[in-house]
Amino acid sequence: MTLALFLEQLLNGVQLGLTLFLMAAGLTLVFGVMGLINLAHGALYMTGAFVCATVAGATGSFWIGLGAGALAAAAAGAVVEVAVIRRLYARDHLDQVLATFALILIFSEGARLIFGDRPLWLDIPAALSGTLALPGGAQYPLYRLAIIGIGLGLAGGLWWLINRTRIGMQIRAGEADREMIAALGVDIRRLYTLVFALGAGLAGLAGALVGALQSVQVGMGEPVLILAFVVIVIGGIGSVKGALAGAVLVGVIDTMGRVFLPATFGLFMAPAEATATGSALASMLIYLVMALVLALKPKGLFPADA
Amino acid sequence: MAEPVLSLRGLSKSFGALKATDDVSLDLRAGEIHALIGPNGAGKSTLIGQIAGTIRADAGEVWLAGREITGHSVAARARAGLARSFQVSSLAMEIPARVNVRLAAQGRAGGSYRLWGSAARDAALAAAADAALVRVGLSARADIPVAELSHGERRLAEMACALALAPRAFLLDEPMAGLGGEGTARLTDLLADLRHEAPILLVEHDMDAVFRLADRISVLVYGRVILTGTPDEIRASQAVREAYLGEEA
Amino acid sequence: MREALVNFALIALLPLVALGAQAAGETYVVTLAAKAAILALAGVGLNLALGVGGMVSLGHAAFFGIGGYAAGIAAHHVFAGTPVIGWPVTLEATDQMPLIWLAGVLAAGLAAAAIGAVSLRTQGVHFIMITLAFAQMVYYLGVSWKTYGGEDGLPIYLRNQFPGLDTGDGMQFFALAYACLLAGVALVWQVARSRFGQALAMARMNEARLAASGISPYPVRLVGFVLSGMVVALAGALFADLNGFAGPSMLSWHRSGEIMVLVILGGVGRLCGPLAGAMLFVALETLLGGLTDRWQLFLGLVLLGVVLFARGGLMGMLAGRARHG
Numbered sequence: 001m002t003l004a005l006f007l008e009q010l011l012n013g014v015q016l017g018l019t020l021f022l023m024a025a026g027l028t029l030v031f032g033v034m035g036l037i038n039l040a041h042g043a044l045y046m047t048g049a050f051v052c053a054t055v056a057g058a059t060g061s062f063w064i065g066l067g068a069g070a071l072a073a074a075a076a077g078a079v080v081e082v083a084v085i086r087r088l089y090a091r092d093h094l095d096q097v098l099a100t101f102a103l104i105l106i107f108s109e110g111a112r113l114i115f116g117d118r119p120l121w122l123d124i125p126a127a128l129s130g131t132l133a134l135p136g137g138a139q140y141p142l143y144r145l146a147i148i149g150i151g152l153g154l155a156g157g158l159w160w161l162i163n164r165t166r167i168g169m170q171i172r173a174g175e176a177d178r179e180m181i182a183a184l185g186v187d188i189r190r191l192y193t194l195v196f197a198l199g200a201g202l203a204g205l206a207g208a209l210v211g212a213l214q215s216v217q218v219g220m221g222e223p224v225l226i227l228a229f230v231v232i233v234i235g236g237i238g239s240v241k242g243a244l245a246g247a248v249l250v251g252v253i254d255t256m257g258r259v260f261l262p263a264t265f266g267l268f269m270a271p272a273e274a275t276a277t278g279s280a281l282a283s284m285l286i287y288l289v290m291a292l293v294l295a296l297k298p299k300g301l302f303p304a305d306a
Numbered sequence: 307m308a309e310p311v312l313s314l315r316g317l318s319k320s321f322g323a324l325k326a327t328d329d330v331s332l333d334l335r336a337g338e339i340h341a342l343i344g345p346n347g348a349g350k351s352t353l354i355g356q357i358a359g360t361i362r363a364d365a366g367e368v369w370l371a372g373r374e375i376t377g378h379s380v381a382a383r384a385r386a387g388l389a390r391s392f393q394v395s396s397l398a399m400e401i402p403a404r405v406n407v408r409l410a411a412q413g414r415a416g417g418s419y420r421l422w423g424s425a426a427r428d429a430a431l432a433a434a435a436d437a438a439l440v441r442v443g444l445s446a447r448a449d450i451p452v453a454e455l456s457h458g459e460r461r462l463a464e465m466a467c468a469l470a471l472a473p474r475a476f477l478l479d480e481p482m483a484g485l486g487g488e489g490t491a492r493l494t495d496l497l498a499d500l501r502h503e504a505p506i507l508l509v510e511h512d513m514d515a516v517f518r519l520a521d522r523i524s525v526l527v528y529g530r531v532i533l534t535g536t537p538d539e540i541r542a543s544q545a546v547r548e549a550y551l552g553e554e555a
Numbered sequence: 556m557r558e559a560l561v562n563f564a565l566i567a568l569l570p571l572v573a574l575g576a577q578a579a580g581e582t583y584v585v586t587l588a589a590k591a592a593i594l595a596l597a598g599v600g601l602n603l604a605l606g607v608g609g610m611v612s613l614g615h616a617a618f619f620g621i622g623g624y625a626a627g628i629a630a631h632h633v634f635a636g637t638p639v640i641g642w643p644v645t646l647e648a649t650d651q652m653p654l655i656w657l658a659g660v661l662a663a664g665l666a667a668a669a670i671g672a673v674s675l676r677t678q679g680v681h682f683i684m685i686t687l688a689f690a691q692m693v694y695y696l697g698v699s700w701k702t703y704g705g706e707d708g709l710p711i712y713l714r715n716q717f718p719g720l721d722t723g724d725g726m727q728f729f730a731l732a733y734a735c736l737l738a739g740v741a742l743v744w745q746v747a748r749s750r751f752g753q754a755l756a757m758a759r760m761n762e763a764r765l766a767a768s769g770i771s772p773y774p775v776r777l778v779g780f781v782l783s784g785m786v787v788a789l790a791g792a793l794f795a796d797l798n799g800f801a802g803p804s805m806l807s808w809h810r811s812g813e814i815m816v817l818v819i820l821g822g823v824g825r826l827c828g829p830l831a832g833a834m835l836f837v838a839l840e841t842l843l844g845g846l847t848d849r850w851q852l853f854l855g856l857v858l859l860g861v862v863l864f865a866r867g868g869l870m871g872m873l874a875g876r877a878r879h880g
Contacts, residue, residue: 095862109851226688226691283698381767392767400760406764419750420750
């Protein structure tokens with residue numbers, strides 16, 4: 001293993017982690033504040049990617065597309081919250097699971113109706129199409145570094161929003177005590193719509209950013225959604241700090257596992273077998289980590305109520 | 307003197323800097339009602355949790371009928387013979403009291419992993435549940451969902467669940483709470499009678515009931531037992547007056 | 556008892572549909588009836604965890620798929636004439652369904668014990684997310700298991716055999732699936748009324764009461780979860796033989812969602828709810844799917860409507876509100 005390869009994969013892992021964070025932050029906030037489990041969060045991620053690809057294709061500007069994608073996902077989130085989600089806050093988790101599963105079906109088929117059956121492609125903006133030399137000699141894509149930068153920036157922004165603003169104070173109060181915040185005269189329905197739209201916007205942004213690295217297609221949000229769940233379980237539900245730590249951990253472990261496990265098995269196995277066993281194990285690795293964390297700390301690494 | 311049925315030895319529990327219970331020791335002897343009183347915040351809830359097994363003690367031991375149960379789970383303590391009632395009635399609301407009570411009888415009888423047969427048609431379980439319901443006087447109302455029972459009836463249903471466990475000791479957490487005069491009188495009579503089957507550790511706010519029922523009273527203040535004695539001794543104690551009764555007068 | 560009548564009608568309806576279709580020469584409908592019976596069996600199994608035990612598992616596709624792979628792997632080796640295991644002991648493949656079912660059900664039971672042991676340490680939203688995540692892990696295992704087709708899965712060229720039946724015949728295969736469904740319904744009915752079932756139901760209704768009754772909730776839930784997974788695995792094995800295919804799609808979390816949807820469409824916690832739900836599901840899929848490729852859009856809308864406005868599901872409409880006790 002060379003230093004260059006290691007650094008490259010580490011950065012890939014951090015990049016994956018920060019995209020997961022953008023997904024997980026919304027999920028964990030929505031759970032923390034409203035007590036809702038939202039399976040349709042991946043559909044909002046997909047919405048962001050589709051709108052970004054379409055708008056970027058029409059205007060020729062990735063950045064306009066990115067903004068449009070995030071805004072469209074936030075708007076879709078607000079509409080869904082008002083039409084469906086707000087009826088679910090008082091329901092049990094089973095109803096929430098089913099209703100948001102229904103939303104997935106509706107969003108997926110809706111996307112096929114609007115955008116067609118074929119995947120869309122989104123080009124990396126010209127300004128970020130270059131590479132940067134890493135210590136050790138590897139060339140690393142600027143675009144992935146930009147995703148890392150945007151992810152870190154948004155994590156900081158989210159911290160500021162939650163800890164330093166009036167809305168953030170209301171969100172924190174909402175997590176602690178729902179009746180209290182209503183008694184304080186905060187319009188709780190508006191706050192809930194806002195939190196849901198914020199989470200949706202972050203998911204849409206993540207989808208749009210990742211859309212330039214892979215194809216934009218129906219169902220793209222669901223594997224990410226499940227990874228985001230793993231992130232939340234590991235980090236501790238309801239905790240944004242936990243979501244960030246869990247996301248980077250999951251991103252790095254998953255990426256490193258996929259590269260280095262087959263190589264490790266190759267030291268004492270035939271190459272074909274090593275690749276098969278190593279990649280099978282690598283794809284299961286983060287779930288095993290999740291099981292380990294649960295065995296040691298059932299509430300996750302950074303439980304919100306600690 | 308005979309060995310106590312339930313014995314707490316040096317139970318302590320801190321939440322951060324707050325000592326909720328501090329070296330609490332007390333005995334529950336055969337045939338007695340031992341009341342535990344104390345002002346709000348004295349640590350009664352924490353102590354109950356430590357006895358029932360929902361709160362892990364930092365230090366100290368709990369013994370039941372000569373066996374240490376300190377590390378036991380809630381269910382294991384119930385199987386060992388400790389029946390508890392909850393401050394807020396904790397029953398399955400959508401099913402009748404009889405089914406709730408029958409499950410307690412089942413916990414006592416065992417066989418909860420039996421996949422054959424019908425629990426509802428099990429004569430032994432039915433008889434045990436019946437006996438407990440008759441004892442608390444709830445037979446006539448035992449077949450409607452608990453949700454439709456009055457508050458007082460739910461208290462009685464909960465007592466029937468405790469009885470169906472055929473326990474060695476009762477741990478009752480404010481059984482009189484929220485009951486009217488008639489309900490309190492009914493429950494007072496029941497408890498006065500029950501103590502001969504198994505002794506009762508009674509945590510209660512209703513001082514009339516406590517002084518009428520209790521053979522001995524322990525006073526818990528700031529997590530410590532400041533005095534254990536007969537009702538007369540407690541009434542006469544200056545320390546108790548200052549720490550507790552004075553506050554209410 | 557209105558619910559008993561509705562149950563009886565539902566149980567009688569499915570073979571009548573199959574027989575009628577057979578008489579009319581509509582063999583495709585016989586296959587659909589078999590599909591409904593198999594999906595209903597999966598729903599009946601999930602309902603033991605979900606309806607009786609209150610465990611909202613989004614991971615039952617793992618058990619469905621394990622059952623399916625048992626059938627697929629057996630057929631694969633029989634077709635190729637190779638043993639399932641060559642070393643250290645030789646285990647020859649079989650095409651006999653009873654043995655395949657036994658293997659699949661036991662394997663799923665072990666997987667359910669492992670997944671349940673970890674997941675049941677948590678509750679609520681955690682439990683949902685963790686069962687979903689573990690099922691996804693099994694999915695990736697299936698995808699990366701190149702010996703058994705990897706992403707493409709395993710074709711079953713020749714349906715596995717059942718003593719005394721010609722499983723290749725649509726009607727006989729339906730009869731087999733239907734018999735399994737009846738056995739599953741009877742099993743869940745019996746488990747629910749047993750002492751164990753009473754304890755499992757109390758774990759859903761009031762965990763503190765269960766513990767105060769001297770019964771530890773965790774192992775009760777775990778046994779319920781394992782039993783539930785085993786029933787679902789049997790459905791998976793039948794499903795693979797019905798479709799002539801076992802693959803990762805059987806393990807996907809959409810499958811978990813679908814099985815849950817059947818249960819809810821029918822009415823959660825109702826003995827024959829999954830049967831009603833599965834018949835409705837297959838009917839919707841066939842009728843709407845014949846009209847438009849976008850039939851899942853309508854499924855989503857129907858599901859949303861049921862969750863928001865008709866919480867008893869189909870059984871709630873047919874047989875009135877659920878009775879408990």
